[in-house]
Structure formats: structure tokens, C-alpha cells
Amino acid sequence: MDKKKVAAPLVCRGHSHQVVDLFYSPITPDGFFLVSASKDSTPMLRNGETGDWIGNFQGHKGAVWSCSLDKHALRAASTSADFSALATHEA
Known part of the structure; x- marks a missing residue:
């Protein structure tokens, strides 16, 4: 008898306002990642498999409407409601 796979939800807490966009990266040698945009002006980067917080992106002064990796x-x-677009790169 085949067992059905059940997906468990991945709950990522941390934003102080509504999340309006979420983007998953393709699989990389280091796994995959997700970045979320929120009305709290701080995009967050997380491990895509575990949801563990990796870091925040600073610089926007208004709600962040979209994000991508x-x-x-x-x-x-x-991109943000403060009329700015920010790009980051690996240091």
C-alpha cells in the first residue's frame, strides 16, 4: 500500500507587518532560499528548507512591495513604496 506524502507548512515569523511578496530561489549548491517583502520596510532572507532566518536587507524607508533572488x-x-529599488550582492 502506498503512503501519501503530506506536506507540513513552513511558518516563518518575524515581520511586524503584512507580507506582500515571497520569492524562492532555484536549488543552489548551498540549498535553496526564500526572500520575503513586507510592509514593515525590511526584506528578510531565509533558508528555504527550514525557514531559518539568515538576515534582513536594510535601506528602504517605506513598505517593500516586491523582492527576488x-x-x-x-x-x-x-522595490518599495519609498520610490526606491535596492539591489544587494554577495560580499
């Missing part, structure tokens, strides 16, 4: 999850970009 490149195919290697080394660069992130976000």
Missing part, C-alpha cells in the same frame, strides 16, 4: 541566490533586489 537571482538563480544562484547571491543577489537580491527589492
Whole structure:
């Protein structure tokens, strides 16, 4: 008898306002990642498998409306209601 796979939800807490966008990276040698945009002005980067917090991106002064990662999850970009777009890169 085949067992059905059941997906467990991945709950990632930490934003202080509504989350309006979420982006998963493709699988990289280091795993995969997710970045979330929120009305709290701080995009968050997390481990895509566990949801563990990796870091925040600083610089926006208004709600962040969208976010994305490149195919290697080394660069992130976000757009905000403060009329700015930010790009980050691996140091």
C-alpha cells in the first residue's frame, strides 16, 4: 500500500507587518532560499528548507512591495513604496 506524502507548512515569523511578496530561489549548491517583502520596510532572507532566518536587507524607508533572488541566490533586489529599488550582492 502506498503512503501519501503530506506536506507540513513552513511558518516563518518575524515581520511586524503584512507580507506582500515571497520569492524562492532555484536549488543552489548551498540549498535553496526564500526572500520575503513586507510592509514593515525590511526584506528578510531565509533558508528555504527550514525557514531559518539568515538576515534582513536594510535601506528602504517605506513598505517593500516586491523582492527576488537571482538563480544562484547571491543577489537580491527589492522595490518599495519609498520610490526606491535596492539591489544587494554577495560580499
